[in-house]
Amino acid sequence: MVSSAASLPRCFVGQLTIFYNLLFRVRYPDKTANGGTLILVQGCARQQRLSIKLEVRMMDGIPDANQLTETVVAMLTAHSPSLLGALVTLIVGWWMVGMVTRGIGAALSKGGMEDTLKNFLMSLTGAGFKAIVLITVAGMIGIETTSFIAVLGAAGLAVGLALQGSLANFAGGVLILIFRPYKVGDFIQGGGETGTVRSIEIFNTVMTTADNKKIIVPNAAISNATITNFSAMDTRRVDIVFGVGYGDDLRHAKSVLEEIIRKDERILVDPEPQIVVSALGDSAVDITTRSWVKAADYWGVFFDLTEEVKLAFDEQGISIPYPQQDLHLFREDKA
Numbered sequence: 001m002v003s004s005a006a007s008l009p010r011c012f013v014g015q016l017t018i019f020y021n022l023l024f025r026v027r028y029p030d031k032t033a034n035g036g037t038l039i040l041v042q043g044c045a046r047q048q049r050l051s052i053k054l055e056v057r058m059m060d061g062i063p064d065a066n067q068l069t070e071t072v073v074a075m076l077t078a079h080s081p082s083l084l085g086a087l088v089t090l091i092v093g094w095w096m097v098g099m100v101t102r103g104i105g106a107a108l109s110k111g112g113m114e115d116t117l118k119n120f121l122m123s124l125t126g127a128g129f130k131a132i133v134l135i136t137v138a139g140m141i142g143i144e145t146t147s148f149i150a151v152l153g154a155a156g157l158a159v160g161l162a163l164q165g166s167l168a169n170f171a172g173g174v175l176i177l178i179f180r181p182y183k184v185g186d187f188i189q190g191g192g193e194t195g196t197v198r199s200i201e202i203f204n205t206v207m208t209t210a211d212n213k214k215i216i217v218p219n220a221a222i223s224n225a226t227i228t229n230f231s232a233m234d235t236r237r238v239d240i241v242f243g244v245g246y247g248d249d250l251r252h253a254k255s256v257l258e259e260i261i262r263k264d265e266r267i268l269v270d271p272e273p274q275i276v277v278s279a280l281g282d283s284a285v286d287i288t289t290r291s292w293v294k295a296a297d298y299w300g301v302f303f304d305l306t307e308e309v310k311l312a313f314d315e316q317g318i319s320i321p322y323p324q325q326d327l328h329l330f331r332e333d334k335a
Helices: 005-023 065-110 115-140 145-162 164-179 219-223 250-263 295-316
Strands: 037-043 052-057 187-190 193-200 204-208 214-218 235-244 274-280 285-294
Touching (some): 065 115, 115 145, 145 164, 164 193, 164 214, 204 219, 235 295, 250 295, 285 295
Antiparallel strands (some): 037 052, 204 214, 235 285, 274 285
């Protein structure tokens, strides 16, 4: 039989199969004119028109050790070029995958990408290139890669259908890490929860609430909804509404508020604070103060200003009305 270079891997696999069966004493039907002779292997050599016929005589079903050794040597001699090429391809391919992966990591780092996303993309790229190298090597030693790739595709589809929710969280995590609507340490509202971001993972975002509760929110819930980032800007405006009675001096109440705001060093001068009459309510005149502060000072100023205004109004005799009902009783004289 004359073999071509293209048929070399297939011949090699066939020889390995027959040799395995021979080792485990598997008898084959006689295919030759000689009653006890088995045509075992027809070897193929790359780039040569060589036909090797090895005949092994079976003695009570046990092959001769010398003949088995000759068979192995002949197989390795015939196919050593393909095995050597596959080994070299594996080593060089693995080295090139490492080089490419490190180059991608360096490029992503220069672009300012988050470490979490950078490491994930490097791992994903490396796994993909390694899979290509392994499939190439498998084809070189005679493994049918077409059916193998089809099986991998079907398995990937099945896994994708089974993990739809997880894949949605994964996609949301990638979008969050790429567009960065928030970062670790930001105080946000998203996915129905409010808290400080502690970590951004591929599938979840971990937050802690003001009372130190840990919340794990799926990234799909955050990326598909409105995100409010309270820490995105350096400054925030503190809006507080104070009600005073209709019988109180409105100008005096505003001057008291101006004095309190002026003394607080945390309140910024630019933009200038505002003190305005915002509404005439059913039982009070609403005065709104709008003070600009640094984002980190927001809650401190909010709580302190509320307390100081209440104490100052009490000292100045300015009332803070609250809703109340007057009940009028009428007595009817019986005739």
